[in-house]
Amino acid sequence: MPELPEVETVKRVLEPQLSGRVITKVVCPRPEIIAHPHAEVFFKKVTGAKITGMGRRGKFILINLEQGATIIVHLRMTGQLVVTPATQVERKHTHIIFQLDNQEELRFIDPRRFGRLWLQEAGEEDNFSGISKLGPEPFAKQCNAAYLAQSMGHRQKAIKECLLDQSIIAGIGNIYADEILFAAQICPTTPAASLTKKDWQNLARIIPKILKIGIEADYMTKEEYLAAEGKWQHKMPVLKAYGHEHDPCPRCQTPLVRVVIAGRSSCYCPQCQHQK
Ligand SMILES: [Zn+2]
DSSP: OOOHHHHHHHHHHHHHHHTTOBEEEEEOSOGGGEEESOHHHHHHHHTTOBEEEEEEETTEEEEEEGGGOEEEEEOTTTOEEEEEETTSOOOTTEEEEEEETTSEEEEEEOTTOOOEEEEEOTTOOOOSSSGGGOOOOTTSTTSSHHHHHHHHTTOOSBHHHHHHOTTTSSSOOHHHHHHHHHHHTBOTTSBGGGOOHHHHHHHHHHHHHHHHHHHHHHOOOHHHHHHTTTOOOOOGGGOSSTTOTTSBOTTTOOBOEEEEETTEEEEEOTTTSBOO
């Protein structure tokens, strides 16, 4: 599943291509992917609308429309958003096509079909997409050591599981949780309640830093993005812990080990990421 850095990359690549464009027609062979409002209403409301810009909240992509409405997209496991020339052959699993006023199209492709789209109208309260339940962005001032300690410090759950909780911090997934804990030298199975003030201070500093490195590593030009068919690519050299079971720890050379926490695979160094 794409995490904050990959979703941010999608937003950064697509925004210059979509800003100022008008949606002239919507073709949707699979209306079930529209979660709100009713698909017919969605098509009617977005047709003729001008795209003014894009945003991101956690792992959600926001496509802002003139007059304050927003198309919200969650890619979930395998969703891809691409802007292609209208003449380009449609790929399998293309579920919705937004035809634009410049002979290009915004297409949503999703083999696993978990991805969803919503339309939030101007002034409408969003109690449907899940965005209202998200915690602060990792780059927000609010996401400081005091906030982390207060929101997680009483929990007996593993710190890794707490970092994945989107209602505490928005945007961190399995990969970056491993990378953050590796950088902070905290064992992922450590109960959050065992962390010290210094650990929370470290985490508050490291969380935005690691995600920023991810965003920079994920950078693609629109040509690269189209060639990759909208698939985010993790640049493995950037990842130090995730997916590196048995590889030597980049810090101390001890082989990294893999554990399963809350059903998710986690890699860490048993030597320099101490259990508290
Ligand atoms: Zn190590």
